[in-house]
Amino acid sequence: xxxxxxxxxxxxxxxxxxxxxxxxxxxxxxxxxxxxxxxxxxxxxxxxxxxxxxxxxxxxxxxxxxxxxxxxxxxxxxxxxxxxxxxxxxxxxxxxxxxxxxxxxxxxxxxxxxxxxxxxxxxxxxxxxxxxxxxxxxxxxxxxxxxxxxxxxxxxxxxxxxxxxxxxxxxxxxxxxxxxxxxxxxxxxxxxxxxxxxxxxxxxxxxxxxxxxxxxxxxxxxxxxxxxxxxxxxxxxxxxxxxxxxxxxxxxxxxxxxxxxxxxxxxxxxxxxxxxxxxxxxxxxxxxxxxxxxxx
Numbered sequence: 419x420x421x422x423x424x425x426x427x428x429x430x431x432x433x434x435x436x437x438x439x440x441x442x443x444x445x446x447x448x449x450x451x452x453x454x455x456x457x458x459x460x461x462x463x464x465x466x467x468x469x470x471x472x473x474x475x476x477x478x479x480x481x482x483x484x485x486x487x488x489x490x491x492x493x494x495x496x497x498x499x500x501x502x503x504x505x506x507x508x509x510x511x512x513x514x515x516x517x518x519x520x521x522x523x524x525x526x527x528x529x530x531x532x533x534x535x536x537x538x539x540x541x542x543x544x545x546x547x548x549x550x551x552x553x554x555x556x557x558x559x560x561x562x563x564x565x566x567x568x569x570x571x572x573x574x575x576x577x578x579x580x581x582x583x584x585x586x587x588x589x590x591x592x593x594x595x596x597x598x599x600x601x602x603x604x605x606x607x608x609x610x611x612x613x614x615x616x617x618x619x620x621x622x623x624x625x626x627x628x629x630x631x632x633x634x635x636x637x638x639x640x641x642x643x644x645x646x647x648x649x650x651x652x653x654x655x656x657x658x659x660x661x662x663x664x665x666x667x668x669x670x671x672x673x674x675x676x677x678x679x680x681x682x683x684x685x686x687x688x689x690x691x692x693x694x695x696x697x698x699x700x701x702x703x704x705x706x707x708x709x710x711x712x713x714x
Contacts, residue, residue: 464569465533481517490676511616512576542585549592580620611668619685
């Protein structure tokens with residue numbers, strides 16, 4: 419047998435590491451584009467549909483009245499028998515925005531405006547996740563589940579602004595926390611709170627969120643100081659004081675509204691009325707029958 423016949427075939431030449439890395443990056447880039455496109459289509463499918471709530475009309479009427487008179491109503495403008503009663507249009511700025519959109523683009527404009535708010539909410543949350551350097555393999559399923567759970571409440575109503583502002587607060591916080599400790603991210607939050615207060619009563623969610631973040635920062639600071647654990651996670655004492663002051667700063671800026679303290683107490687007046695609470699799904703027990711009989 420010849421020597422040539424006993425020789426083993428030469429192994430294939432190894433692919434250069436640079437080429438392999440480029441192929442991996444190209445595949446990852448393409449997968450991200452595909453996933454983001456799928457997420458955008460999911461948002462569109464869950465938000466672009468016929469308008470199905472009737473609350474929008476009072477918001478449109480309030481917005482029209484404010485733009486015509488340049489005054490926010492403080493007496494009941496809709497009652498024939500009680501026109502002298504105090505009235506708090508606690509979502510007056512939402513009504514103005516809705517009316518501007520409706521005047522320019524009609525009902526379809528309101529539908530697409532609602533969709534744009536949800537898109538902006540997801541974009542802000544995505545930005546916060548990028549600051550945190552979260553794994554996209556976890557993010558995309560979580561976003562899909564979040565959208566599915568919240569889809570029953572994607573309506574042309576002021577509460578959609580609370581979705582947006584919660585996301586913006588998280589973006590600002592993680593922009594500060596993971597983006598070089600730039601305090602300008604934190605300074606933006608009380609300014610945002612002025613708008614949120616006049617858009618929807620859910621602005622209290624922002625105050626509670628900031629309070630929880632402040633508690634977390636205090637715990638990390640004390641853990642680093644007393645136990646010398648995760649020292650790099652602790653922020654400086656001056657920054658800690660700033661984070662702890664944010665809930666109080668937002669409560670102070672919340673007084674920048676046409677009604678003063680009345681706007682801040684009004685949500686609690688509503689939730690204190692049994693006739694009001696009895697018909698609101700969100701405030702019922704998890705065993706409430708409507709949870710099993712509707713999309714809620």
